[in-house]
Amino acid sequence: MPMTSFEPRKGMTEQEIEKTISLILAEASLAEKVGMMSGKGFFAQYAESGRRWGGHAYRAGGGIERLGVPALYFTDGPRGVSRGNSTCFPCSIARGASFDVALERRIGEVMGIEARAQGANLSGAVCINLLRHPAWGRAQETYGEDSHHLGEMGAALGLGVQAHNVIGTLKHFALNSMENARFKVDVQLDERTLHEIYLPHFKRGVDAGIATVMSAYNKVNGEYVGQDRYLLTDVLRTEWGFDGFVHSDWIRGVYAVYGAAAGLDIENPEPAVFGENLIAAVEAGHVEPTVIDRACRRILTVIYRFASAEDPLPGYDMELVASDAHTRLALESAEKSAVLLENDGVLPFKRGSIARLAVLGRLAAIENTGDTGSSMVRSPYVVTALEGLRRHLGEDAILTADESDIDHAAAVAKDADAVVVVVGCTALEEGEYVPGGLTFGADQKEALEKEGKTAADLPSKGGDREHLSLPAEQVALIEAAASAGKPVVVVIVAGSAVLVEEWRDKASAILQTFYSGMEGGTALARLLFGEANPSGRMPLTVAKSIEDYPFFDRDADAIEYGYWHGYAKFEQEGLVARYPFGFGLSYTRFAYRSLRARVSGDTIHASVGVTNDGDVSGDEVVQLYVGYPGTIKPRAAKALKAFNRVTLAPGETKIVDLAVPLGSLAYRDVATHGWKMEAGEYRIIVARSSADPAPLSAGITL
Template identity: 65%
Template sequence: MAESSDNTPSHAGASFAASDVDTLLGALTLAEKVDMMSGHGFFDALAEDDRVWGARPYRAGSGNDRLGIPPLLFTDGPRGVTRTGSTCFPCTMARGATFDADLELRVGEVMGIEARAQGCNFSGAVCINLLRHPAWGRAQETYGEDPWHLGVMGAAMGTGIQTHNIIATVKHFALNSMENARFKVDVRADERTLHEVYLPHFKHCLDAGIASVMTAYNKVNGEYCGQDRVLLTDILRDEWKFDGFVHSDWVRGVYKVYGVSAGLDIENPEPLILGEKLVTAVADGLVEPYVVDRACRRILRTQIRFARMQDPLPAYPADRIACADHRALALEAAEKCAVLLENDGVLPFAPDRVKRIALLGRIAAMENTGDNGSSRVRPPYVVTHLEGLRRALGEDAVLHADESDLDAARQAADQADAVVVVVGYTAKEEGEYIMGDIALGADQNRGPSPRPSLSPTPIGGDRLSLDLPDDQIALIHAAADSGKPVVVVIVAGSAVMVESWRDRANAILLGFYAGMEGGTAFANLLFGKVSPSGKLPFTVARDAADYPYFDRDATQIDYGYWHGYTKFDREELTPRYAFGHGLSYSRFGYRALKAHRNGNAIDVAVTVTNEGDVAAQEVVQLYIGCPGREAERPVKLLRAFDRVALQPGEARIVRLSVGIDTLRWRNPDRHTWQLEHGDYRLFVGGSSDQLIETGIAL
């Protein structure tokens, strides 16, 4: 970090930037090196802060006062910098629905700026675990079910953060897509499944320059991720050539000292397994001294590289935190993420016909930005659905009632021109699984196995049902009985079943956890100030049985090759809403699809026309189907996307490019990637089930 920056962490300075890694290593004692390989002070800090996660930067490795080596000072994400007062963006899954990598880059830049302004130099905001099943409680923290989409969006986020010389970490490596059983579950996957489905997005982000990796809590094929040589050395280092550092997740991220030999560089947040035990293991010959040097070299090399880069801004003062520009970006993200699932023409509301609205649902009046776990942001304000609509229409024009009193809800509906029902979930029903609080051992002795405080009322975790609660379904039916137009707005982190009530709604809008400006975006979308443009980053089934098997209490589970739209295509299942689906207040036409090989890429061009009478944005999606003779492959795989803004009647040629290497499959017999030659099918459209097609031979 440059010395000229205001509020720059005190450890930044030209002297460290000019340091030589080998010289520093030669001056450090074994104990000092081992000290750099863990975080310090977390338990005490959390206790002092009344167990409020993110109240301060956490020392998460590195640091030596004698030699002027700065520590890594960690802040989490991914809804924003997890410090009080930060900008709260829509949850990651919501931003995944934008399919807007440029927007995600800008969100990352804001997180980098606000992290710098709050004394941090290390961010955990890049979460790219694949959504295998929508019941996963922390689905809201990732971008969706498709590996390519995950990689593009995660790389954009990490690049944005690192623009301001904050080290970003990509998490959780790997196969972490269950919450309640995350500390015990052994996830089994064969080589093709591992490399083609659950790992490519991590490689995508690391190839883009993200500098650190956080390991996952779970086991993979019998070994905990934080001490898995296959993941951390064979794949990450030897095959992918990653040269940054690897650190554990917070508490219970590693269990054995041999984790450092397997490839772990830092244990966070305290030396519960490493520390003195690692010093002893080196003295006893159980861990080679070069392993410790290797870890410290990776840490220092990364830090010095960032310290030598000039800051884009001359200063990072506190008044940049949640400033007007950052709040405007949160609003833009909230407007772009909403997915219009169904609409019979009732939306957008016409102001001259819809002057009074019955806004129903408990969630409509709640500050509900997502779960209360490690990604929680405490912004300066949150605009609720109720507040946003009342600001737009006036206090008296919005009548509010909820599911606790259906008679009051019916009365409100009878007095209104239209009814909007807000349904879905809160931190109580889904999110990081918290057994009462997020103490993470701060209330325990510093033993080797700290455990969160227990409470009779845990929150979050994996969902038990993909349906709405019964009282919310009853509220929808009560609203529909009024005979007034009914719009249902869903607040959730992933797919919600709609089969028991969708026929009672005139329109359905998936709004996700939309951040601090969500209520403002909600009003703008309802009345057509902006057209919905989000696309589903996951598949919504008609029957929950169509998803892969899920057991939130499993001790072992097999992850197969097929999930999401690839499973639906293979089994010829018809989803309720396909991956990539999302309606607009306009209509878009596709024509003149062309493709040709250009060296190591396939270049594709398609003409997209706004055939409606309002300005709108469309997400153009390119899928490719491989020959599939050498090995069974999905019917189609997303391999490129772009967002285009079009005026009424405007046509534009959209150009997309696909690297031919991204079409290879993993040969488990040779443990290598290979390209199958033959005829490939190219599909382009605004949804995975509405596509035009051409072909190309490779």
């Protein structure tokens, strides 16, 4: 124990925290303060674990041992804690398809518990980058294409994580919507596009109380985000009132010491730019000492607020990690995330009519929970699609084949009563891009030398998708299955959109499960046989042609992000989606009636009656879009502003309430750099998707 110790204690008041921090800053040396502004020990730990991301909880800033000041220890996400053998949930975009904010909050709480149990107090689980184009390799790590939806889901996850005193971080701030060029690309856009399309979800997270922000690698309008004063200070701190700290993404997150003055508080994982360079800059008068104190005060305030707060649980033991309760939640999430895209009546299967089921496709038999980058979770087990169906029907009822022998697959399909074909992607086709020549420090280089290798020997992995269609061999597999004349159900495993025009007429049903986590195979069997009712809704627009999406160049040095993407672009240009945002089928039917809308104070309150007109229980996702008066250009014809998921028994009716803050309807006024309301009549639209042909609508004049 140091002679002077400022260790946090449970129950400290805000005043006590402020006083303690002032004493720390008065006592600490410049070197100790700058030391808190960087991670420490990552390269050695990474080499020690055999270059296995998540092998440790990484020290990510904070910490002065001499004074008893605790450090930050980081673990990644977002489909579970990347440490040890944690619960692997469906990927974020799958959970986005659930449109279930309450479920996402519970998932966040599990991640907080499992992070605490494994020595971490800072979580990188909340990824809310907007999905501008479905070719983005890390689409699976975010929730979808709509800003409101992103903000609500991300805030829920972050608050769940923080409920157990694990510090949440919003990432990657901002404009990180492509992967291969993320270290170099300059994203260029105007003020309205930035503030109306690409930032509102981050503000929602800040307003909810998520305590930290991770900066992105890319440039915005010519400057790297990690040293961009406009984003990190003018917007985040001054305009939004954010009082937490900002830390960089891992490796290459900042390039100049002025990043500290611009608003970057911590460089992770180690001081490649800060550290001695920052000390020298202060001593030379290039960086004011107040910049260092300000950053340290932000870091310490967050650390001490969380460290002194009472814990909801009496202890955080390893027995909680991947416990039965947590894996049951993973199963619930997988069931609620799957989207039924097509169904000619073949689903749900009747157990008595399926004596033999053909399960085709290489992907049916492999553990395929998503990319193998920073979001990888090594769960204690994974139930594959094949294993889940074998458990459900029995070993002898399942016939198998894959795309390596199309003739054999066709023969197997003929011998079955029905066919399930599993197609899509793996981490080889999409995910976090790690260039083969990228090494993490001298320790990794030394480890490679011991193996007789250099950085050039490291293979590249992940990245943006080159195609949105299925590979030819998977299409051939679907066609072979269909040639047998039996019902064919196609299951799509992928992190975003898969174009279906080439083969959809061959399928009796199409179910997109995304990457469905450790219990995905169990969920699939229950969904196919009606023990769970599909209730997911597409969190992105699936086009008929790749040409309908915005321009995308995965190797770009610079790219312009325009105002239009997603369902707003489709409506603006008169395009017809194959599966619109918010679309999804069910084994039951829902009817809407009696829409009411009124303004009270600063909020629009709407209600609608929703009835289950079918024979089985089901969940409906009620979506409220707002149509603008149309005097301000450009502006979307309508935008999602509220949603609510409701469970209904057969014949049951519930009144669903939805609320829209008036402030969310404002547009960015470039003359004043503030927000204004457009005067006129707004349409309150309650619908089953962004392209519902028969929505309910009411008018409100503002």
